[in-house]
Amino acid sequence: MTQKEALEILKMGHNAFITGAAGSGKTHLLNQYIDYLRGSNADIGITASTGIAATHMGGMTIHSWSGIGIRDKISERDLEDMEDKRYLWKRLEKVKVLIIDEISMLHHFRLDLVEKILRSFKRNSEPFGGIQVVLCGDFFQLPPVKREGEEPTHFAYHSNAWKNLNLKICYLEEQYRQSDKEFLEVLNGIRSGKISEKVLAHLNGRFDKKTDVCVEPTKLYTHNINVDAENEKELQKLSGQNFEYQMTESGWGALPEILKKSCLAPEKLKLKRGARVMFVKNNFDEGYANGTLGVVADCGDGYVKVKTSRGSTINVTPQSWRIEENGKSLAEITQYPLRLAWAITVHKSQGMSLDAASVDLSKSFEKGMGYVALSRVKTLSGLSLLGLNDIALQVNGEVLEYDKKFRVESEICAKELEMAESDYLADRQNEFLEKIMPRDKKGKKKIKKAETVSETKRLVEERKKLKEICDMRGLKVDTILGHLEKIKNRDPKFNFAYLKDEFPDGHFPQIRAAFLKTAGKDGELFIAPVKTLLGDDFSYEEIRLAKLFL
Secondary structure, eight states: OOHHHHHHHHHTTOOEEEEESTTSOHHHHHHHHHHHHHHTTOOEEEEESSHHHHHTTTOEEHHHHHTOTTOSOOOHHHHHHHHTOHHHHHHHHHOOEEEEEOGGGSOHHHHHHHHHHHHHHHTOOSGGGGOEEEEEOOTTSOOOOOOTTOOOOOOGGGSHHHHHSOOEEEEEOOOSSOOOHHHHHHHHHHHHTOOOHHHHHHHHTTBTOOOSSSSOOEEEESSHHHHHHHHHHHHHHSOSOOEEEEOEEEESTTHHHHHHHHOSSOSEEEEOTTOEEEEOSOBGGGTBOTTOEEEEEEEETTEEEEEETTSOEEEEOOEEEEEEETTEEEEEEEEOSEEEOSEEETTTTTTOOBSOEEEEETTOOSTTHHHHHHTTBSOGGGEEEEEEOTTTTOOOHHHHHHHHHHHHHHHHHHHHHHHSOHHHHHHHHHHHHHHHSOBOTTSOBOOOOOOHHHHHHHHHHTTOOHHHHHHHHTOOHHHHHHHHHHHHHHOTTOOOGGGGGGSOTTHHHHHHHHHHHHOOTTOOOOHHHHHHHHOTTSOHHHHHHHHTTO
């Protein structure tokens, strides 16, 4: 199934399970759907089983969002106490759509607890109180962590809640991380549980081999103790002054602490010139993504420059991570989006795309760990294998059987979608939007102020002209252009093509040529020198707009 097909299914309001191999764009699809819902003013619960995954979507952990915390059980008395918490009541009573990412790491009994809580708060006996539930993840990746004294650990599909949801299965088949055929053969071999001689030959060919990037690869270890020791040892080897950058925070209650624990950027970042670093946030406009490797070219009080593995130099600026709800920021932390990257754990690498990695799986202790580690890397030539043990390439046999069922059910869903009339799909999607529209106590539609970037995005999708968008939003061109830049940052493939008609005849080619002529030695594009070169016949606004297409 393609992302586009899955999005159509979600828009009809079906409960769904989004799955697929590592790199198939699952979280990207969720972010597309979240933008769509925000444009419709829907109340959404944006959650994940881990804090790291939650920060990728601007959400919070399902444990915090639902109020279960670390509980294993919820009694009727517990529910009464929870309903006394005003913030929790307001959140759960209004929510219309619940998204849970990295579902593979959520215990089956905790999904049942979330379902029980929502039925209670909604005063509705339907599954999850009658809201749309979207689960996302890949059961070939790491399973729930079992603490001492907890119930036996089972995947979420063993829960009663899962069985009652009547989920549409959307198995994404496209691959956005890897295009290397030999490497895909390796990953698909591990995923299918069929480690052929050819697969082993590919892996054996990467033992202690150098990678093809211009910086040393990140080392992936299975245990934190190895990671911390490696990074500290390598940092101390470097001469020169050590600079420290302290994270700043704001927000309500314990939420900033939750954000800090889940964010891959450290609270205190220690850097020296020559330090190996990894970007831990996506910012495509600035030329980096979550997992981009580099070396600190220069650093000092208030500035950091990084030369990436692809040869470009980036003036890194502090970035923010937020927990948002209904378009409002509940907590925010700000730090340079970097961490020392001589080494990182396999667990923390989940969701990343690495240019190159040296992977030590000699101490693997969980089935699926090898698949997670190897699938972080984009190409076989970007992999250096340091060690394997007997469990490293194994996958859970039960997961293999369930995966076969998921594929079959996804094919059925795709076929049903293909056969459906376009009018039927539109009607179903409109009915769902009506259902989730906020309403007041009298049942009338409640018009909320939309999340401002999402509202601009909706107007662009309707192909409104730039002046029309400004007039309809009551905002200046500069502000709307800022929205367009944020939209491109969130979704680099977003189609702005019709806005090229905004340029006077011949202006766009001239602006493009000026950008190429004034580009920095590493390909950076700057607006000011382009304006100086072109003169008063060209506005800053059209130059800024043109940059979106370059």
